[in-house]
Amino acid sequence: MTIFLLFGSFILFLCLSVPIAIAIGLASTVTILAVQPVSMEAFTQTMMQSLNSFPLMAVPLFTFAGDIMGKGGISRRLLNVSSVFFGRLTGGLGVISIVTCLFFAAISGTGSATVAAIGLIMIPAMVARNYNKTFAASLVATAGTVGVLIPPSIPMIIYAVAAGVSVTGMFSAGVGPGVLVGLALIIYVLYYARKNDYKGDERKYSLKEALGIFINAIPALLIPVIILGGIYGGVFTPTEAAAIACFYGIIVSVFLYKEVKIKDLPYIAFRACLLCAPVIIIIGISSGFGLILTITEVPTVIADFILGISANKIVILLLINILLLIVGTFMETNAAIIILTPILLPIVTALGVNPIHFGLIMILNLAIGFITPPLGANLFMAAQISNTKFELLMKAIIPWIIVMIIVLLLVTYIPAISLFLPKLLNIPV
Template structure:
């Protein structure tokens, strides 16, 4: 009865438009009240315990660093570098969008930041260059999920913190999947370029042009290399590296490029606070619901239910992916991760998956949900920024979604590929 009340409370509040963080918290409180009034004292304790993890400090720092780089305009140097490298191909601006997404990912780790930044810059440029606006938005949405896959990834920090998995290992494991997503999306663009009549670039760039673009984008491109080198080399924790990234962004944006005003810094701080506040509210609220689920052995029941269908690891992995993709259609991915990770992670251990492998599989599945209707966050960011309809973007997006689901299956079922870099680095 308690489980039914919690489900009704949660989905009912979502249906009435209550933000997901509040809906999760209220549903958790409903479950605890059903257990007995004496358990209510657990609510503030669980909310605090859910946030009392040192690695969580890395999130606001990485978000702040990305906002500073974006506000100062440094990231446009990356766009020009990407255009110099691949813009000469048919569909060159679409290819440049993908390559720039890889570079931008190392600065923010955020799909919505990628969508907002490129929705304001690359989409209008692509439309001016002869691309249909829905297609330009679809390319941007498809590339945006590279952000939270390639490190620094906010989802990797959350997963590693709550599940006790190496964040450095998750960062390393996200590199190849992120690059594969870029490669397969560029393949989709190349295969459909002639049929869609995509414009062709002006020809191969000269070494001088590439060199000039590399010089312009060098300082921005150096940041992700510096962050990864510090973390994966064992010189800094993710939190320390995130703080250093903020200092680097301030120096480059404020002193080298002189593109930051005090007003910019204020607006960047406000935006970072809002984004971090939303994420932390979801984490704190999900801690209440997660404790209630654990107390009532719901994770064990779900695991036993899946194992009753089949004990074949291949089938179990498929069921996990299906569950994540379906729930991701209708629920915020941060909330989904925080609620389902404690449920699914023990199940992956039972079938013999490495914790880092399981973590990056779960993270990538949820990332794909960012661009799937009806609640894909990147779709709505692009729709609001560009004025394009979500339905029109979605129609152009399906080939990219199918391609990225293919990469998800490769990541899920080919552990040696996924764990190649972590093993190489001894993680």
């Protein structure tokens, strides 16, 4: 009764276009008033306690750092460096887009920001070199999914808080899947470019030009080194790294590259707060939602149901992947993580799956949702900045989704892809 009332009312509110945070709160309130699984006081206290979290402070800080660096000309300098190394390849502009997304992801921590920063420059450049516009836009949209896989990643922080695992462990585990996605996309780009005769850039860089481009980009290239090196080296925590990223971003963008003015900083900070506010509200309300789930033993019921279908680890992980792929098409990533982690984590840990490994499985599934209609946040962003009809991108994105699903299966069934680096760095997982 409680399960149907809780999830039934939640789905009903979503169908009525109620914002997801409000829908979760209303569904919880309806359930409390109807069957009283917990008191309203306990629900409210759980909401407030969940926000009293040191790791959560990293969310607005990384958002601010990514925004200021994106506006500070860093993406353009990263593209210039990539052009020196990959520009002359067949399909070189596509490869440049993907490689730059990998680097920029280590700065922005989000998918849509990566698509906007790189797509505004690279999509027109690819079209000018006779690339099909829908191919170029779908390429950048897909490459932008790396934003939540390469650390620092806001969804990784959210999962770490929800699952009670190490943020540092999640960050280090994300490198392997993130690089694997990048390599898979590059392989497909090279195949497609050779098939359609997309020539590389004919420009040859002299040693002096290449050296000048590289030196100019050193402050940008040092950002992931400082942030991730400090975290993995134990110099500072991920939350402290977020604060350092903000400070470094201001130094580089305002005083070194001089593409952001001091008077712009209050607005960028205000915008970061606006972007993070819905996430923080979802986290708080979803924690109360999770309390109801725990008290009523909903995760146990769902776990018993899934385990009743099959006791085979391969089959269950496949079913969970299908569920997450479906959820990712219509639910916001952070909300999905907060709601589903308490339900699915006990199931996979009972099968011997490492919680950090499962976190990467979940985030990669939901990242595919960034390019899957009807939500497809990266698709919408790519369509907007390329002035392409969304319907055309829906068709062009299909091969990219297939590539991503192949990578997903590899990450799911080969735990070493995620856990190799944490073990190498002696980070507890």
